[in-house]
Structures are given as structure tokens and as C-alpha cells.
Amino acid sequence: MSSTATDTAHGDGHGHDAHAPSGWDDPHGHGGHGAHDAHGHAEPHWLIKYFWSTDHKIIGMQYLFTGMFMALIGGFAVYVFRMQLAFPGMSVPFYGRVTATDYNALVTTHGSVMIFWVAMPVLIAALGNYLIPLMIGCDDMVFPRLNRLSYQLFLISAIVLIYSFFVDGGAFGGAWTAYPPLSAKAEYNLTPTGAPLWLFAVALEFAAFLLGGINFVTTVMNSRAKGMKMFDVPIVVWMIIIASILFMASVGPLIAGAVMLMFDQTIGTGFFDPNKGGDPVLWQHLFWFFGHPEVYVVLLPAMGIVAEVITTFSRKKLFAYKSVLYTAVGTGGLSFFVWAHHQFIAGIDPRMANIFSVTTLLISIPVAEMVFVYIATLFGGSIRLTTPMLWALAFIAEFLLGGVTGIFLGASGADIYFHDTYFVIAHFHYTFFPIAFIASFAALTYWFPKMFGRYMNDTWGKVHFWISIISFNCIFIPLFLLGARGDHRRIYDYTHFPDLMKSGMQDLRILATLSLVVLLVTQVIFLVNFFYSMVKGKKAEQNPWKANTLEWQCPSPPPHGNFPDGLPTVHRGPYEFSHPDRQEDYWPQNAS
Amino acid sequence: MSVQEPRKPVLPNAVLGTLFFVVAEVMLFSGMISAFTISKAGALPGTWPMPGQPRLPAEATALNTALLILSGIVLIVAHRLYKSKNPVAHWVTLASWALGTGFVALQGVEWWTLLNAGMTLKSSPLGGFFYLIVGGHALHAVIALVALFMAWVKMARGTLSPGFFFGTQTFWYFVVLMWPVIYARVYF
């Protein structure tokens, strides 16, 4: 374990430059791989080894499996509260009767789990950790211990959240956006212990991603393979980096707000309490100042995944690599100027609202441009409809719907009517579902052979794809229709609201709920396929999709240290497909 | 097995990592300060500070402010001396630490007086924001002072790594530079 290529590389130049200055990150003064050197002496228990590993691939897997587990919780929560909406008062199978307090807790749990404990860890932390060192051709992150700490904090945050389901009063019931006064006072949200625990879990989770983000950015800046210039970095790596930077720059005000809200909840301060001279709308600003950049934090990595998949399966160079990159940077910059579109009717100055309308409409331009670039990439390519490719194409189609409906909401006049209806719910699910699930499925099916050295079953993959996509649309198209008819989003039992029980409205709710059940059950196909293929799937070679990026130029699965034949040297960009001078239609970045 | 030529990083890892961390920290404080500013501007007339509540001791705090800024300047000098391998560098570092500790101690005295005068987290929005922002700053100052003390010990023993010293310095400069902004916004 101690004289592999990796450690040699550490011994001379590379290792020194990469690790020596990190002394303040590493109190014992030796390089980041100290933990591994210890293996020679006494083999610790494999569990300890697993949880204390600093290998980026293991940490990536830890994030992935934790995220998948949390997705089950988020999925169960949505099942229960959708059943209540479709069949009010019924005893939900596997749960029982849903009280109003339960309903609030379930909605809150669903929203916060899916965004903070599924989308973020899977898209950014899991894929970022797994892919970045492989794709830029180095052996590990530059701060491996910081990386391990990041996962451990994340795990603790997940445990705190799960623990909060079982305390007195149950899980937090103030919605994922935690608007005061509902979230600030136990008299209103009825979850005296759940509320501060929820906030604490969210704050811990942010600390974890802050550490992870710093690590990603520094690694990409300083540890790229020899010869890899700025424009040779694969788009997905760029996207994860830009997303991490956006996260770091926007999360501060929310952490400030979270501390203030926690004081309001526990000590009884009045930061957001109008009776004590506070201002509840202030929280909305602090939350969405982070919240809107956050949606791009998850969008950009998803866009990056799609770029990798569609270039590989259309055997074409990415159309306008540099435009995609500059567009992503531009989107990130603009995303700091749109947040108040969430407060259009919270009593902000309407002239302010106009300005934010304009910026909101503006930001749809770069996003649309990225979609056009991807379509141009597909144009004229030799397209192979493998499972990952289907997911990637579905991402483009479905996300488009989400983006377009965002424009309706961004027009402040229209938003007076749409705000807090199911139209908003449908809008952000047409963006978040493609991001958190469709793109993740694209990524998992695409990189599965690399991660586990085996193929997933393609037929079952396609069955899973089609049923998921159809049922997804059958959930949210009805919700668009309901929202346009004024269906308010925070109602527990519509039978008390005759205006919202007019002809056909309940039928649409039932249709959405039944489609949801189909969607959830379908995921069993994926889980079985995933875990079965991990051990029994067909063996995959090193580069099964004939792709160019560096992760495909090392064994599947990559060993500790990633590149057993020495770190690669890069000669060209990542998307040199179907080059006219070449017999093969691909040209690995490191091939001479 | 190939021998790799090192990629020379443009900036060392510790430098880059600290820079991004400081960006996040600055945003944390700007979130609190902007919330404070908006709350203050929106307060009903005559409620800021609440009647019967103490005024913040802006004049007395000028002394603290001076101490802190001086500490930052002294640390710059220490850095110069350290770079030129001057043996007194660690004493200058200790002086910077002592000045910073003086700042924190005076802050403690100030909090004590204010608490005794009836200004608490709950007494008014001003009290809440005061302890939130100034307390947040004090927390950072204490962490930075612990690091600075460790840097002094290591420097005196000759085991200080440049990365550690750089990280500590950046963090301390952040604490020093954040303070005048807080002082100007919160105390007046």
C-alpha cells in the first residue's frame, strides 16, 4: 500500500506542492495520505476503515448511498400526504390517519429532504467527489481529511434530522422555506423540539458542503493532470465548480438568518416578530438570497452531466464549449439578482418587484441558450438511445417545461394570481425533478460501469425510464391545471373549501396521487437493477461507452490512487469525437 | 511507473482554500449587517434604542477599535520579519496576539456593563442584533486568537509551516477588517 505510483507521486514534486502547505489542515504535519499509511501496521475493522477513509471514491459512494437512503424518506413522506389530499381522512396504508400537524410535518420533511439531503449530496457531493479527481487526472482531493470531515458532518446532519421525527411534537412543520412567524413560534407550528433540530440539521449540512466546496475548487485549480488547460476541463467538472462557488458565496446570509430564527425559537428574541419590532419578511429575503442561487447550484451540475452524456452518445463534439462555460458563469452571476421574485406579494415595493421581474426574465435567456447548445450538439450526430442517453434527452425536454413556466411566475403581474398555488408547485417540480432525479439517473446509469466495473441491465433500465417519465408527467400536468384554477398549495383537506372542489378538481388530485404511487413503485425496478448489477451485472471493460474523458482511461472500478500506470498527461479537449483524421470515432484526452 | 513532473500550483492550496472560506464568512456578516440596517431603518420612531435602554458606548469602543487595528498592523510587521527570518518575529507576533486579546477583554467588560444596564438579547431588536453581530465577531476573534497563539508557539519553536501562518493571518485580518464595518454600522 505504501509504494504504489500514488505515493511516489506524493513523495516527489506533485505531492509536495499539493500537500505541504496544507499543514494547517493537517495537525500532524504529514501529507493527506497519512491515514492510509497506517494500514500496514494493524488492520482496523473494515467499518472503521470505511468511515475513516479519505479516498475520494469512497467518500463519494458514502454520499451517494446516504442520499439514496434519504430519497426513500422523502418519497415516503410525499406518498403519505398526497394520499391525504386525494382521499381526505382515509387511513393511509403503512401510515394510518394523517392529522393536520402530521400533514405539515410531512410536507416540510419532503421538501427539505429532497433538496438538502438528496439533490445536493447526490449531484454535487457524490458525483463531485467521485468524478473530479478522475476527470482531471489526479489521485485524490487536495484536502482529503477536510473531505472526510465534510461527509461526517453531513451524516450527523442526516441523523439529527431523522432523530427530529421522533421527538415530542414530531418533525418540524413550518414548510421547507421556514417562513416566520409560522416557523418561529411553537404555538403556531406545534413542533417545539422539531423546529430547532431541523434548523440545526440544515446548518450542519451547509457547513459540510462549505468544506466540500472549498475542497473541490482548490483541487480543480491545483491538481489537474499535466497539460490540462482551462478549456480541456470537462463541462461537468466546470459546472460542479461554478455551483460550489455559488453555494459558498450565497450561503452566508442564510446561516445568519438561521441563527436569528433559532434564537427566535429557543430564546424568544424578536428578529422576525413584528410584535417585538422585528420583520418577518426579512427572513424571506435572507432565505431566498441563498435559495435562488441554490436552484442554480443544483441545476448546473445536472446540465454538466447531460453535456457528458449527449456528446458521448451522439459522437459529436460539444457545440460551443466556451459558450456553455461563459453562459454558466453568467447565469451564476445573474442568480444573485433575482431572489425577490419569491416576495412579489409579500409586501415589497412594487417598483422593486418590477426590477426583479426584469432580472428574472433575463436569467431565462442564458438557461435557454444552454438548452439550444445541447440541441445543436445532438443535431446531425449518430445518436445511440442507451438508457443514460434517454435520461439525458428527457432532462432537456422536461426541464424546458419547468423553465418556461418560471417565466409566467417571473412576470410580477401574473404571479399575483399564481403565487402559492399548485402552479408554483408544478413549476419547481418540473425543474427539480429533472435535476435531482432525471439527471441523477442519467449520471448513475452512465458512470455505473466505472463505479462498479459492471453494466446495469439496459432493458430494465428502459422500462424504468419510460414508466418514470410518463408517471412524472401525469403527476404534474394535473397540478398545473389545478394551480391555474386557483388551487392553494397549503391546504390539508380540500373538502372544507367548496370553491376548490368544483367539477373535476378532486379527480385531478386523485390522478396526480395515483401517478405518484406508480412513480414510487417504479423506483423498485431501479433499486433492484442497481444493487443486482453491482454484484451480478455483466462485466464492463475500462471504456465501455468509448468516451474521451480521463475517468474512462483508468481501470473500472479505479483502484486506490486512480491511475495505476501513473497520472495521465492531457493532449486535447474532452469532446474530440468523430475526428476526420482518426479511424476510431473517439480520441481520449490522454492518447498521444 | 512514470515519474511525474510537478504541476506548479498558481496559488498554494492553503491560500486558495482560505480565500474562499473568507468569502463565505464575509457574506455571513453582510447578511447580518444588512438585516440590522433594514430593521433599524424600519423601526418606529423613538424605539431605536428602546426608551429606558442604554445607548451603545460608541466612544469607549473607539479604544477597542484602535487596539484591534493596531494588532492587525503589528501582525503585518511580524509577517515581514518572519519572511526575512528575523529572530524577533515571534515576539512581534506575540505582541499582535496581546493587542487582540486586549480587544476581546475590553469587549467583555463592555458586555458586562450593558447586561447590567438591562440590555439583553431579548430586551429589544437593537439588543438582539448587537449580541448577534458583535457576539458573532467575538466568536471569530477568539478562534483566531487561539490559532494566533498556536502560531506564536510554533514560530518560537521553529516548527511553523507557512500554510498555517498564512491561514491564521488571513483569518485574523478578516476579523480586524470586519470590525470597523461593524463598529460604524452598529454603534452609531
Add this chain to the structure above:
Amino acid sequence: MNSLLTIACAVCGAGEDPAKGSYVGMTLIISALPLAMLGGIIWYVVRAAKKAELAENAQQAKTDGRA
């Protein structure tokens, strides 16, 4: 704002809101600040990279001259 008057309409009330100035100001500052800081870092990195490249070229020229 006149505390005795309750203003239901945001448009009418907004005109006299004394918090408006600081609200707009803080909005501008807090939005521009992250971009300014990140811009600063990028500028610093690019400058350092250029310097390093110049130094490397000079080194290269020296060794070439010797050979």
C-alpha cells in the same frame, strides 16, 4: 411611516416607507458583494498565473540559450 395609519395597499404605503432607501441600498450591496469578491479572487489568480508563466518562459529561454 406614520404608526397611527394602517396602510393596506403596498403601493400607496411604499412611497413613504423610510426603510426603502436602506432596503434598496442593502439589496445592491449584498448582491454585488459576492460578485466583487469572486471577481477579485479571479483577478488575483489570473495575475499570479501570468506571472508564473512569464517566469517559466524566462527560465525556458535561459536553458534554451545554454543548450
